[in-house]
Amino acid sequence: MCYQHWMRLGAILAFPTLILGCEAPEETPVQGLEPPVADRIEHWVDGATTPRLDEYYWIRDDSRSNPKVLALLEAENAYGSKLMAASQALQQRLFEEITTRLPPEDDSVPVQIGDFHYYRAYEAGLEYPIYRRFKNERALDEEVVLDVNQLAKSHDYYAVGNWVIAPNEDLVAYAEDTVSRRIYTIRIQSIKSGAVLDDRIEGAAPSIAWSGDGQYVFYIKKNPETLLEQAVFRHRLGTDQSQDELVYQEVDNTFSLWLEESRSRHFVFIHASSTDSNEILAIPRDQPLASPTPLLARRDQLEYRVRHVGDTFYFLTNLKAPNYQLMSVTQTRAGDISAWEELIAFRPAVYIEDFEIFDDFIVLKELEAGRPRLHLYDHQGQFLQAIPVKDQPATLDLAANPQSAAQTVRYELSSLKTPDSTLSYTPKSDEVRILKQAEIGGGFDPERYESHYLTFKARDGVDVPISLVYRNRDDFMGPRPTYAYAYGAYGYATDPYFRSSIVSLLDRGFLFAIIHVRGGQELGRQWYEQGRLLNKRNTFNDFIDGSRYLAAEGWSDPDNIFAAGGSAGGLLMGVIANEAPDLYQGVIAHVPFVDVVTTMLDDRIPLTTSEYREWGDPREPEAYAYMLSYSPYDQVKAQDYPHLFVTTGLYDSQVQYFEPVKWVSRLRRLKTDRNDLVLDIDMRSGHSGPSGRFERYQKTALEYAFILERIQAR
Template sequence: MKKTVGIGMLALVFIQACSQSTSSLTKHSATNIMKSESAPIAKRVDHLMEIHDHQRNDPYYWLRDDSREDPEMLAYLNAENNYTQTKLAHTQTLQNILFKEMTSRLEPNDASVPVLDKGYWYSSIFQQGKDYRIIVRQKGSLAAPKEVLIDQNIRAQGHDYYNLGDRKVSPNQKLLAIAEDTVSRRLYNIRIKDIASDTYYPEVLSNASANIVWANDNKTLFYVKKDPETLLPYQVYRHTLGTSPEQDVLVYQEDDNTFYTYIYKTRSDNFIAIGLSSTMNSETLLLDAEHPTQAPKTLLARSKDHLYRADHINDYFYIHTNKNALNGKIVRVHQSKIGDITQWQTVLKHNDDTLIQDLDLFDNFFTTNERINGLEKLRIRDYQGNLVQEISFTDEAYSSYLSNNPDPTSEKIRYYYSSMTTPNSVFEYDTNTQKSTLLKQDKVLGVFDPSDYQSKRILITARDGAKIPVSLVYRKSLFSHNATNPMLVYGYGSYGSTNDPSFSISRLSLLDRGFVYAIAHIRGSKMLGEKWYEDGKKLTKMNSFTDFIDVTKGLIAQQYADPNKVYASGRSAGGLLMGAVVNMAPELYHGVLAGVPFVDVVTTMLDETIPLTTGEYDEWGNPNDKQFYDYMLSYSPYDQVSRQAYPNMLVTTGLHDSQVQYYEPAKWVAKLRAMKTDDNLLLLDTDMEVGHGGKSGRYKSFLDIAKQYSFILSLAGVDK
């Protein structure tokens, strides 16, 4: 399940090259992989771009085709795929072993912990051999018969990709609204089902985001439409059950294309909130859920560098805000006094050492997820802000967050817990007894004992003195602290997104083959608070890249890895990280996995027609400003490719990617192939059926992981 988010995630969801001789990278040649001279060579077509009196030539710009139908472009991608398949042919047996190994650890018939909501127990079921969940409910009791709300396996039939983005049951429990994506572009179609008759209403609400909210009249549905070109969610519509979508009413339109639009229902069920957010600004409008045709009212107008998110209970709005509070604070305002910030009353003060990440309201208390020194704590407070209870943990490195708690009258709190050695677990904490009860822990089938593995958290000093947290895990019996283990270092470091250490069934396949796995919690995340994020964005973005390099060097120096068998991995903005570090320090890595990498930073951020561009100026900067243009250009992986040796690289993308367009990694590989001076592997693997998230489905997703792991395992000399 996804973490619920506070103001820190409102932005949504996103160098100077060092020369290196070929001879110095001899140790990183792909000695165990057959060489071939048949790599595709992309044609060059001059494409000049000029701004700020500076001209760039992008000879591979022709690979961009927004229709995704150009025969020459498709032929090139298919040629790259064929080349990749040929070069990885010798790993096919290993891929099959890994896929079978990973999927065999899954509980074939699995079910989520039932959640009580308005008289029904809701849960989801995996059936053996099927890729998608079946959503069911039971009325009143867990002994009642299961009623199938939606079988995603049936809905996915006939589609290469399927994603159920959201599902909402109407207040009277008779209708189900679902948002489905069958293209992998995050453009959803919303359908409405009559649960009793198991039939769908004829209307289809298209080009929508996954957001769905019911009004309290059980016939009015709110949803958000996206711009079909930029995919920016910007229009809130009101739909009446049983009517044509052409009759839907536009409730609100956001005309500032740096803002994202989303909707949600407050904890009290009294209001429907329209959330408007950019990276550093936000605003909330409110609709009366009992009178959905009334015009929205503004909770508090947007202002520069003010992020907030509001919820409502017991006649008060509780607001998680960064107003004069870098790490956040909690305030409240009576529902009769919205719009006036002078009426705000502080409930939980700002603390320089504590990042408030999440807020959940109950009738008699509220809960927060707070991060202190990089570690998460779940705290229960009264409505005067006093700390009443705290749920604490003993692992050095872990992930914990509030779970689905739909009933505000409950005295019990559900939460998730996981560590790099502890499978995902659901607990229930009783505020009366102050005890946690384990409701479910994911089973790992086969031979698995958590005590066989060691998880730890260390600090590595960066070049400017900053202490970078690193989470590590390895199999005890296969680890030798004398620089003999292969190691995979993972990083992201953007948008304030923090990759807390958690359990991975697939990762066991690396650990059981002697790998050390490390997560570098570099600047650009919020591992050490909001300042940690601020120090890794815009004009401080270079810190993210140098942190990752310094962590790698530090781990090698502390003999966690064989320096000849160090690998790196990152996806999306983490793919940008990979692109930057291989330009800056290619000699450190034997192989790199770059997934859906955001590598053509300058060109993309200058093009407002590309999804996510305008909404992310506060993350990367606006290159129409020369200061930001020059800074971006200094690290943009595509622009900084140089004539030097590069590590072995597997670059993956999806033709239908809506977040990082397929042509960014395609152009990057074409340029690398033309300029690199080594004979190491450079592979581009484009999935022609999917988008940013890769394959859908419980089992199919492991195919990609098996391929990527087989690539680095083969480089490390492991073929079993």
């Protein structure tokens, strides 16, 4: 059987370069292999209207020690391993391809903080970064700040969530996670001697701030059950954690806290944030025992971010400006909103996503019609110039710019076919310099690929964008098998940045498409508002309509569209699998949020209460009915489903492991097809998967092998 007239299925499976031919390999089913069957135990979950039967509720084990539950998870892994055993050679080939594109040794661009220049280094054969610094000459006076390889030696999983240098520039406080639950232990180490202090702060969030005298560390204690970050403590060096003092307690469980030192180094900022409101409280760093005071007291649906320069606060805010405006106020009158002065006004068509204040100019990251740009303004808000960007669609972000007196702007640029670059722009000379571009091995050449930015009309008439990339060759003709991706939640834009792993699919003739569904913020704040709460169905409809558009316009082979998403994007995957199963040859759901109603009804589950403004509060009948109507677990039905590849981690704190396991168990019982369903459970990690730089790509290779072996030949 021939896949079109230009592609041989065997070539897709075997080689990163396609060859002509019309013979597909024979499929070899795994004889006698039966999937696990989870027990059904009656359990009723109360809801806003009527109770719901959840026959797999027993799979939830918060201790992660129940023998029956662990046996089911191990059985799922064993089944998946046997089902995928024939693809071991393909998986290894894919893993080698993907990791060959990563440079064995790699350094980031140094950033000056205080008297030192700091950078991250990867060394050949090592899985974790080494953080280093130097004062004048890297070769002469370099020091190791943290060697994560040494720290990780005795752990199956290890991650440094954050590290912050003390004012004396010798001590470094760092947050380590050895379980993958995002519950951190803060340690303090001398850079010069390498000695680790006795101080040990457990059960913390990763954000850390030092007092100006270096005698105190501010941190956030996590709630041990809900994992909410709602209590700021002050720790004095040399004392036991039991003696730490409470600095601030958040009483609204829809808000969560994080800390930072202000760019000016004058304040410790406590950020209290919910889905659509926030408040920032300040502690002068030279007065570490002072009580925190709000810069501006919280108001419903008012958001702001702040920069402190000299005696002025600069606020990026949605005050009377849905797409944000930039305002300023003298430091002493920050809490008086009537004293705020407009610098750069709200513009309906322009979304201000980020900003940075320099002594001589202001830089804004703006989005217009989904396209990013960096514009410079003077301190009166007058436009000066644009930083030139040639590659579109692109991802454009401000990089670390810690010195307000700097005469250059550092920024980062990437596109679907152009590797990540760090650049600097000098306004006075209009000069752009490339400080570093990521090295991509394996013979990668960006000129072999072509990218486009398209729009289609969704079913309600709204124009929705798609970013796509493919390998441009004369012998790649006709519609292509497609890897279609989306996220669509929390206002997070899915940027078209370079993904080196996806090249393994592009080189096998695939199209990679990002459908910029509503729920992100690619087209401004209204794009987010149209994809949350009682508008959430727009997210799902956009993805389905975008997939149909790609097939109808000849971009995608309608028989070989593979959809992919993770976390909240995994919710999207669950919905489309239920509502448009015939549209997809396969669905890839990574750590999927699929048991929406049960999770949001239980305020003991981590993050539940902080997400009411994203999904809705199912204790309210209208929200309950709406959420129930799309909840993937609740809407599984007796029908044919596409091939499904599902992942989770036993220690996931964002989407608990039992959600995808319950979903898969119900799918196995009800689905009427003979398509494959693989559930890959990482028994050592959580939401982000394995912690090592290379080892994480074993999972990517497994996913891609699953896809490539299920391409439907014609």
